Amino acid sequence: MTIRYVCVLVAFLLGGTAVTHTRAADNAATSPQSPAAAAAETTTSSGVPKTAPQPDPYVVEVKKAIRVFRRETERLGVFEAGKQGSASKQGLSDLWHGRVYEYVRNNSFDAVPHEVVQNGGERNILRRNQFGFSVNGPVYVPKLYDGRRSTFFTFSYEGTRQQVGQSYLRTIPTSGQQRGDFSDLVNKAGDPITVYDPDSTSLNPAYDASRGVELDNLEYMRDPFPNNRIPLSRFDPVATRMAQELPRPNTSIGPFLQNNYWVNPPRQETPDGVLARVDHNLLKRHKLTADLAHSKGFEGSPRIYPTIANPGQPDRQFSEKRLAVTETFSISPQSIYTARARVQSRTQRTEGLESDRDIPEELGLNGVSGTIFPRIVFQDFEGMGTPAGSQFRNAWNSYHTEHSLNLKQGRHSWTVSAELSRYQVNTFMPDAPSGSFQFNDDLTGLPGIVNTGDSFASFLLGRSFRAEATDLLQPTYLRRTSVEARIRDEYEVTPRLRATMSVNIGVSSPRTEKFDRQSTVDLATINPANERLGALVFAAHDGEGRAFQPHRTRVEPRLGLAWSPTDSRDTVVRLSVMQFYSDAGISSGTFGTQGFTAKRTQISANQQIDPAVVLDEGLEPLQHGLPDMRPDAANDTDPDLIPRTGRLPRYRYGSLRLERQLPAGLTVRVGGQMYRAKDIFLGGSSVGINAIPLDGLSYRDQLNDEAFRRTLRPFPQFQEFQTNGQFPLGRYRYQSADIGLEKRASHGLTLDFSYSYTKQWDDYSGPGVQNYFNRDDEWSLSRGLRPRRISLSYVYELPFGEGKAMFKSSMLKHLVGNWSVSGFTNWMSGDPVALRPEFNNTGGVVRFLRVNTVPGVDPSIANPGPELYFNPLAFADPADFTIGDAARTHPLLRNPGWNNHDLAVTKRVPLSGERSVELLFQGFNFINHANWNSPDNVIGPENARNINAGRIIGSQGGRVVQLGMRLNF
Amino acid sequence: MTPAGRPTCLLQCVFSALTISLVWACGAQAEMKAPLWVQTGDEQLTTLVPPEKIHAWFEDKQVAVRTVHPANGNLVLLIVLDVVGDLTRIDTVRAGLIELLADFGPREFAGILRAQDGLQVLLEPTSDHEALKDTLLSSPVSGFPGLLDSVEDAAAVADQMLRQSDVRVAVLYITDGSIYEYRGNYTNPVINPSDGGDLSRRFGDSLIQERINGMLQSLMSSWAPVFFLHLENRGDRLNSVYQNGLTQFAQTTGGQALFCDSVAQIQPFLQQIIERVRAQQVITLETPPDLEGQVRLRLEVEGADITYRERFDFEKPKPEKK
Secondary structure, three states, rough: OHHHHHHHHHHHHHOOHHHHHHHHHHHHOOOOOOOHHHHHOOOOOOOOOOOOOOHHHHHHHHHHHHHHHHHHHOOOEEEOOOOOOOOOOOOOOHHEEEEEEEEEEEEEOOOOHHHHHHHOEEEEEEEEEEEEEEEEEEEEOOOOOEEEEEEEEEEEEEEEEEEEEEEEEEEOHHHHHHEEEEOOEOOOOOEOOOOOOEEEEEEEEOOOOOOOOOOOEEEEEEOHHHHHHHHHHOHHHHHHHOOOOOOOOOOOOOOOOOOOOEEEEEEEEEOEEEEEEEEEEOOEEEEEEEEEEEEEEEEEEOOOOOOOOOOOOEEEEEEEEEEEEEEEEEEEEOOEHHHHHHEEEEEEEEOOOOOOOOHHHHOOOOOOOOOOOEEEEEEOOOEOOOOOOOOOOEEEEEEEEEEEEEEEEEOEEEEEEEEEEEEEEEEEEOOOOOOOOEEEOOOOOOOOOOOOOOOOHHHHHHEOEEEEEEEEEOOOEEEEEEEEEEEEEEEEEEOOEEEEEEEEEEEEEOOEOOOOOOOOEEEEEOOOOOOEEEEEOOOOOOOOOOOOOOOOOEEEEEEEEEEOOOOOOEEEEEEEEEEOOOOOOOOOOOOEOOOOOEEEEEEEOOOHHHHHHHEOOOOOOOOOOOOOOOOOOOOOOOOEEEOOOOOOOEEEEEEEEHHHEEEEOOOEEEEEEEEEEEEEEOOOHHOOOOOOOOOHHHHHHHHHHHHHHHHHOOOOOOOOOOOOOEEEEEEEEEEEEEEEEEEEEEEEEEEEEEEEEEEEEOOOOOOOOOOOEEEEEEEOOOOOOOOOOEEEEEEEOOOEEEOOOOOOOOOOOHHHHHHEEEEEEEEEEOOEEEOOOOHHHHHOOOOOOOOEOOOOOOOOOOEEOOEEOOHHHHOOOOOOOOOOOOOOOOOOOEEEOOOEEEEEEEEEEEEOOOOOOEEEEEEEEEOOOOOOOOOOOOOOOOHHHHOOOOOOOOEEOEEEEEEEEEEEE | OOOOOHHHHHHHHHHHHHHHHHHHHHHHHHEEEEEEEEEEEOOEEOOOOOHHEEEEEEEEEOOOOOEOOOOOOOOEEEEEEEEOHHHHHHHHHHHHHHHOOOOOOEEEEEHHHHHHOOEEEEHHHHHHHHHHHHHHHHHHOOOOOOOHHHHHHHHHHHHHHHHOOOOEEEEEEEEEEHHHOOOOOOOOOOOOOOOOOOOOOOOOOOHHHHHHHHHHHOOOOOOOEEEEEEEEOOHHHHHHHHHHHHHHHHHHHHOOOEEEHHHHHHHHHHHHHHHHHOEEEEEEEEOOEEEEEEEEEEEEEOEEEEEEOEEEEEEOOOOOOO
16 A cells, blocks of 8 residues: 555656646545535545646536446457357357266166065166256357357257166965965965865755845855865966966065065166257247157066066157247237247057067967966965056147237236147057956865965966957047137236236146047947947947037136235235136046947856856957947947036136344244135046945845846946046135245355145045945045145355355365255155955945944053054954945044155365366165055954054165266356 | 746656556455445345455455445446246246336446347446436347356456456346357257267266356356356256256355245346345455465354455466357
């Protein structure tokens, strides 16, 4: 400072007034009132004399500042609006930015998962490489195209090569049972089970029909197999060949002979994908943007069995493409028009669908042919063959065009938009191309007596109580169109109160098929087979339109209020109410094409006595060629029913929230919300259009006679209707309250905490519905909903290195600096326990039976743990031909909670310019926490209770470590 | 002037020029400027605080305060518009800015820039309120957010203005951008939807954190405070991280970041920021020659509460154009 003023003095003496002028200008510019006063008021601590004011000296400084502004903006390539910038000195390395990265996971980094350790495994194979790059910047080709101010691109690529073990613990027939030796067979209480010879079935002359079937009052009698062994000579030849594809048990987790097969096969994935975007500024007020996404690859499913009888999903090839073009036109500063066109395409096909093999023929199974193993379903064992519908070749395409106009006008801000969408699904997806065969205990048990017989024994004898096969000649081409218009106004009622009102109006067409190959059961058409209501009708035939449903119109009003009650406006109260609908989609599969697709279904006349199919004899051939457009073509099957209603799921929603900004970067949020919904789309076990009323249970053992039982159905010519999850019937109610606290960055720490409490009731979730005719009786807590949730996320910049509290100037600063820790902790309480009886002896009237509660017995226990999580003695299986009285889900009992903790440690190494390298160490479930499995929920009959009921077998989880490196440029 | 006097005059001029250069060279090495807000009770003090009442330390070394540029002196505010979304919010902020800039005195200048597709100047700094109003009303609203791609340039321009002239300078970003709308894919979007084993996106904020950390290094070397008014506070995880980054930018440069939960907050929050910008005082401090790297500044003003920027970087080069 002294040197400077000596210099000033020398310059003053030798150079005249130049320096004086500079200081005067400096001083004048600091003046608080007028230029003159400014010079007079500005002081220096060195006591240098003040100089006389200059005319408008502050203007000099401001002009100087503006000159610096011009020079610096030009140097940095900042340009004036409407002019091209002068950024010619920049190279591509300055213009383009992005990153290159690689993530690695390997089982040698990880803890061995708990479920693997518990099953005696030592490792869980894991090899994963995930690699890619992303680059973005202006489009610039020297001497050819300079789009540095007008055209920009982003391009990202990512590929993954993965092989990861997946754990399966299953129950399969023991080695002895696979040879026909059932001497080791026990029930869930550990008592021996006897296998009976179905060929020895005879009527009991002493049967008293006035009493129910009991051990001392059998309607049918059977001889047990000697020593509980089925002679090899009695084996069905087809079943014998199929059984050779079964693996042998390899573990003995129990209880008894259950959970005796554990495998950890790898799943393979090899996806590759790109994302690309180009945007271009056109004619000053237009912007064009094109987005493209493409991903494709192979997914090799884990082999639960190492044979062609693998019950897992088949391998798949998949591809997904998206293209969107958007134009934004800034009509004026108060109005913007946006137009967008989007095309999406997704295809999936399973491997082996086009194979030349005919596996049923190789097995000697007549009546079906296919490239996959027939589906075999056992009552108590893991099945054989891939699940129904897992072989397919599907394509989903959609085309959208959308236009919107945003307009600000006084205190109103309007948005008007419209969208037209067209959906296509091309699907080839036979449910059971090689046949599906179900086996029960009853055919080798004592008819009417539970805990006798065995489904695998029934299989070895080739006796299936129900069999199906799908005949599908061609793909189905489904189409649907929807139009949606929306008008929204955000209105400033007062400066503190804003109201947002909007109305959506949507019209969607029902699905059609390109070649009109659609059908449904019409419940108002006479069936010629029995002159009863309910017959198959076909699209565009006999007066039917191309679709079976009306066009659906949705009117969806919404209102939102945002009110700031305080002058400081640091508090906002929000109220939101709305009504909306969900639209019906068009799904893949053969649903709604019966007649063009055949569902050959063979059902036992009495599933305790007579098989529907004997494997060695095979399925009956198709009686009528396709297309089979007879009104009774769907008789005796589970026919498809397309609901001929325009009803859509309707939701009513309301929420009230309060947000308040507090000092120290804190924000607190408190709120509650509520949903009421009706006409939720249901399917399968939740809809019982053709169910037998519960008073039919009074017929007791007569119900096992299929011919009698069907007379009790509303539409006796059919079995259960299939609705493909599109029957508008369900209801639910949802309420939640939550509180959240967010802390913005200070001292390197950022925190976000939230807690929520939720309750939801419905009349459909969980294992199924017991009484279709009184849905109020089904109203209970929703299964799967975890009522309490806590989440915490955090980021902490470690206080080491340059600019930090510690090691800021030591030699270690480069090593210990630029480390950060971030993580998530999630804790959730358990969902409601849903109990079920071991046996359902209701003659097929009740598909999903509940348990009974035992009066006076507390279902809770003092210290729930894996040895006993709830008191099973508080429940009991219902007596034969009665229903359970417990709720569908228990109002108090909860499954074990779940929690998880993820942590990431990142080291950033700055390089030159904007380049840096990041080293990433990520631990998922890093404390290696084990989450308990749900307790065994099967109760068992009074005389042979499930010994495992209420107990927990095993836990899941294990620390997974991922290492990564990323070069940012 | 006589011919005989010319060589002397010429010599004087050359010597003067060399001396001035030396003076400025010494000055540039030996002083720096820092923003300061002085408060007595609940009131922001805008009048001059005598330098001798201000005590300053770099780390533990006390340094002299050379000058104080009081709160009602020259001011150049660079307003950067980074608005791409909701017209309601944007119109509210336009109206608010016009109202507040109309209160600017003849010595308070404002320039307007836009952050889309690279920083661009809509209006050079001026005290012409009509020009400011016209520019604000006609400013376009479209494109992709550009804050992360432009804030270093804007801070660098302001920094050089502050260093090379005797005015108070501040940058104010008006933004409504979401991190999801950036060109730069900071959200690490899923590229292979079928990749069920992808854990690399569990910590989806890491790209944003990296970008913010990199920018904090360069913003640290800028002397001018940067303020942020975000018109739409978003509560999702990635936007929280992004908005935290804006808070860190503001803290690093001595500015302030406010986030509007509702439209009603825009006007008062904007007013709060503009008042703080106008209340800014700038002190010139003598800096010891051995200062390097990131250095902590401690200030005390007798009889007043103060807030000020606490850290400066004396080593990092100025950010270059990306």
